[in-house]
Amino acid sequence: MxxxxxxxxxxxxxxxxxxxxxxxxxxxxxxxxxxxxxxxxxxxxxxxxxxxxxxxxxxxxxxxxxxxxxxxxxxxxxxxxxxxxxxxxPGFVDVHMHVEGGIEERPAADNLVADGVTSIVTGNCGGSEVKLGEWFGQLKQTGLGVNLASLIGHNAVRRHVMGTENRAPTAEELARMEALVAQAMEEGAVGLSTGLIYVPGTYAETDEIVALARVAARYGGLYATHMRNEGDKVIAAVEEAIRIGREARLPVEISHMKVTNKLFWGASAQMLEQVEQARAQGLDVTMDQYPYTASSTRLDILLPSWALAGGREELRRRLADPSERRQIADEMFAELRKVQGYKHLDYAVVARASWDSSRDGKNIRQINREWKRKDNLKQEIQTVLDLMDKGGAQMIYHRMDEKDVVRILGHPLTMLGRDGGVPAFGTGKPHPRSYGASARILGRYVREKKVVRLEEAIRKMTALPAQRFGFADRGLLRAGFWAD
Ligand SMILES: [Zn+2]
CATH class of the missing domain: 2.30.40.10 (Urease, subunit C, domain 1)
Structure with a gap:
């Protein structure tokens, strides 16, 4: 490190x-x-x-x-x-953070320190700085309230080389991506991350990721993945993550392990079995989790990924074209209604729309009604498309089952990963995980629900993540270790 x-x-x-x-x-x-x-x-x-x-x-x-x-x-x-x-x-180690664009402004990271966190791993879900060495240099100059390590993000590297194009890389492009990963690893990255639901990472085939993971493996890094699917195809997605670990010969960290499709709630039991089977075969797989039944990500994940290729202006052009707009809406309807079983988008709440803060805290169904549209999924999809046209939004999606959360949390291979950042206090209606994930584990899941013992919960937030990401002298109260 x-x-x-x-x-x-x-x-x-x-x-x-x-x-x-x-x-x-x-x-x-x-x-x-x-x-x-x-x-x-x-x-x-x-x-x-x-x-x-x-x-x-x-x-x-x-x-x-x-x-x-x-x-x-x-x-x-x-x-x-x-x-x-x-x-x-020991100070808590959070292995799943997104602090880029936040910690530069708020280097004290008060929200993390107040929740007991003293070390973090950022650059998750494929999103990181590309020039990590330069970024680390800037942060070092400022000084930070927490210790920080980063992964190198596949999406960041792919965008740097290929933009948001929906195709496989040429041999030359792949070589450039490999060189960027190698450079980041030399500059201190702890591994490669992917975000396979996001543009442009979603356009990558498994082989592309194996090639880049091999580079991370050469430097002793691990592979952390926001998997390709966390709903109806989650079992295949876990399989893909394990395959990448096997073929690239490196440890795998499944990011924010969860099941987001209510028709597949309960699949966590099978996912945990997949992980255990992989370990029985000698593959080093672990996972992280945030202790909530709501996720938080962008509005654009509701759209088919092809509609997002080429960037914002391309999307606006497609939305303005009646036949392309109809195709986007039809595919969304098929996914949301048939695959995910939703009749309304009331599970989807705007956390922050930078272009209009009056939407913050409202769900899509409410906004749709405020716009005097019919109270049905088809109209709510049109509302999503209009919101995208205006600039999109950061969202909160209430779509997990507490039973899955508890089952995953109770597993000995699961560590803390709040999937939060260093937000500007008082802006929007953000997911509470950036502020309170550790307190929630201790309060709700240790003290109230008794899902895990106190000592086991602390291990998930200290020694396990520290060992996983190679923080050799942190995460334990031992003579010689850092007192943080
Ligand atoms: Zn993610």
């Missing part, structure tokens, strides 16, 4: 009631005597990140690293934190 920005370091203290930061309790640096530690955290229940049972202990920290864990009642420190009644755990 070349990329560990040391920003504000923190030692995480979580209460059994939820995550919160403790302020300074007292200073014990006595005149004349050099204190033994910079910080001692006393009287907490230690959950070390490895999944082991909690134990009572104190943590001594010097120079940003954990020096000792044990009984330190007599030790002197510049600062002593009394953690009585609370849990002391």
């Amino acid at each position: 070349n990329l560990s920005f040391r920003g504000i370091w923190v030692c995480l203290v979580v209460t059994l009631l939820g995550a919160l930061w403790l302020g300074e309790v007292r200073t014990s640096a006595e005149a004349g005597n050099e204190p033994a530690y910079d910080i001692v955290i006393r009287n907490g229940r230690i959950v070390d990140g490895g999944g082991n049972a909690w134990f009572w202990g104190d943590v001594g920290i010097r120079g940003g690293r954990i020096v000792r864990i044990g009984r330190l009642e007599e030790a002197t420190a510049q600062r002593i934190i009394d953690a009585a009644g609370r849990v002391v755990a």
Whole structure:
């Protein structure tokens, strides 16, 4: 990992009631005597990140690293934190972030730090900076509130070389993409990511991804994938992810594992079996998840991908052409009504439409009615197309089943990946995951629903993701590890 920005370091203290930061309790640096530690955290229940049972202990920290864990009642420190009644755990590691375009403006990343997160992996779902070295350099200059690593995104690389063209790359184009992946890996990328529902990644055949994943594999990277389908074809999509891992010989991380088509709710059981079978055959597959039944992504995913080729102006041209518009609407109707079983688009809520904030927080069915259209799916599809014509929107889609969320969360191979960013506070009606995913795991799924033990939940947010992405000295409370 070349990329560990040391920003504000923190030692995480979580209460059994939820995550919160403790302020300074007292200073014990006595005149004349050099204190033994910079910080001692006393009287907490230690959950070390490895999944082991909690134990009572104190943590001594010097120079940003954990020096000792044990009984330190007599030790002197510049600062002593009394953690009585609370849990002391490693800083959380979130492996599925999208901070590009947010963290540059808000480098303190308060929303993450307040939710206990101290290290992140960004560049997911195929979307990353292409020139990672330059970007890391800029971030280093600013300094960040969290440690940051990035994947190199397939969509970013493909767009850089081929635009949004709906075709296979030429040999020369593929070679250029491979060179960009190699460069990013040399500059510190932790692997290759794909977003196979998004333009232009959706136009890629499996072989193209295998070729690029092989380059990441040469540098010890992994393959993280927003799969080609999370609904009716999700089983085939898991199969494709595993095949890429097998053929390119690298570990696979299935991103935000879920089932989004209500007709296929329950498929998570089979997906988890696929993962376990792959592991039994020696393929290293794991997954991440955000603990919600709503997803968040763009409005354009409701359109057939061919309609998005060539960019925004091309789309507007197609929407203005009556026969092309009809074809787009017909395909959407077939998908939404027949494949996904929806009668209305009330599950689809606008999080943010940059061109008109009065839509924020309303669902498509409501907007359709406000526009005095008939209350049916066909008209709601026309409303989506009009919204796309005006500039699209960031959306929230309520389309998962709690049972799938719980089943995936309870699996030992699942780690935290909130799929959020560093949003400007107070803008739009965003998905809450950017602010509260860790607190929700601890509050709703550990304390209330008892889906996982506290120690296991902490492991999913610390040691497991740290090991997965190669953060060698983070994610555990151990002497010598960073105290964040
Ligand atoms: Zn994604």
